Amino acid sequence: xxxxxxxxxxxxxxxxFRMEYxxxxxxxxxxxxxxxxxxxxxxxxxxxxxxxKLDGKSSSLLTMSTPYGYYRxxxxxxxxxxxxxxxxxxxxxxxxxxxxxxxTMNYLAKFMPNFADKTVLLxxxxxxxxxxxxxxxxxKEFIELKNLVSNPPVLSxxxxxxxxxxxxxxxxxxxxxxxxxxxxxxxKDLLCRGQRFVIPKVQRKGILQxxxxxxxxxxxxxxxxxxxxxxxxxxxxxxxxxxxxxICQESQPSQRKEPLLPHEIANYPWQKVAIDFFYLDQxxxxxxxxxxxxxxxxxxxx
Numbered sequence: 001x002x003x004x005x006x007x008x009x010x011x012x013x014x015x016x017f018r019m020e021y022x023x024x025x026x027x028x029x030x031x032x033x034x035x036x037x038x039x040x041x042x043x044x045x046x047x048x049x050x051x052x053k054l055d056g057k058s059s060s061l062l063t064m065s066t067p068y069g070y071y072r073x074x075x076x077x078x079x080x081x082x083x084x085x086x087x088x089x090x091x092x093x094x095x096x097x098x099x100x101x102x103x104t105m106n107y108l109a110k111f112m113p114n115f116a117d118k119t120v121l122l123x124x125x126x127x128x129x130x131x132x133x134x135x136x137x138x139x140k141e142f143i144e145l146k147n148l149v150s151n152p153p154v155l156s157x158x159x160x161x162x163x164x165x166x167x168x169x170x171x172x173x174x175x176x177x178x179x180x181x182x183x184x185x186x187x188k189d190l191l192c193r194g195q196r197f198v199i200p201k202v203q204r205k206g207i208l209q210x211x212x213x214x215x216x217x218x219x220x221x222x223x224x225x226x227x228x229x230x231x232x233x234x235x236x237x238x239x240x241x242x243x244x245x246x247i248c249q250e251s252q253p254s255q256r257k258e259p260l261l262p263h264e265i266a267n268y269p270w271q272k273v274a275i276d277f278f279y280l281d282q283x284x285x286x287x288x289x290x291x292x293x294x295x296x297x298x299x300x301x302x
Contacts, residue, residue: 098125125138193230211225
């Protein structure tokens with residue numbers, strides 16, 4: 001906790017929520033955990049405005065458990081007006097205002113499918129060699145982009161307590177996903193874990209073969225899958241596939257170990273010594289160590 005005194009004499013309290021017992025969960029875990037929640041709300045966790053007062057029921061819903069007991073808010077913690085502000089954005093009059101608009105859109109791009117395709121004309125207008133000409137096609141793209149933010153893709157929450165899942169003609173057994181059930185959700189009839197698609201069993205062999213075509217080794221294959229796809233046991237299957245591949249094994253870098261070279265044991269003091277240089281406080285020293293007694297001498301050189 002950091003306490004800062006403001007110029008107006010008031011005190012501002014800031015807390016570091018990175019402490020182990022105050023870890024904030026990932027958004028995927030939160031979404032998966034509200035499958036059967038009866039009440040939903042949206043809070044903007046960026047703009048810290050304390051404007052709206054809460055009634056008794058709403059205040060009770062915002063009760064927090066802390067190491068010092070339970071506390072509740074009497075005002076709405078943050079201002080939920082971002083989407084409304086985007087809808088009210090006026091048509092850009094120059095490249096600077098267009099950059100500001102697209103910057104806001106880029107922040108929300110992960111929630112909008114095919115974002116790059118839907119901003120082709122707007123991004124073309126930002127190029128240095130393109131004169132500022134606002135036409136009907138560009139304005140149509142601008143309006144569609146604002147509407148896309150206000151009408152995000154429909155997400156149906158994955159219920160990890162169900163007996164099974166059937167989506168887009170593919171059946172998934174829930175049991176193998178018990179270790180990551182809080183990260184699962186359904187997007188457009190596709191089962192996802194975080195930002196990765198969960199691949200049905202019937203398609204896994206073909207994907208493994210595609211990953212293996214370039215014979216890049218275990219680490220490269222794993223890195224590619226960790227960005228886009230998932231299924232239980234994927235890493236182990238990649239390892240088995242590469243270990244069984246003759247081409248992969250032949251192209252592996254040599255891991256030959258250099259043999260240890262033991263030195264002869266000295267029979268009396270100063271028969272064999274080790275000498276080296278070292279630096280301390282910008283000065284050079286030479287150190288001499290006797291192998292027999294481990295006695296050392298240190299001499300300042302410069």
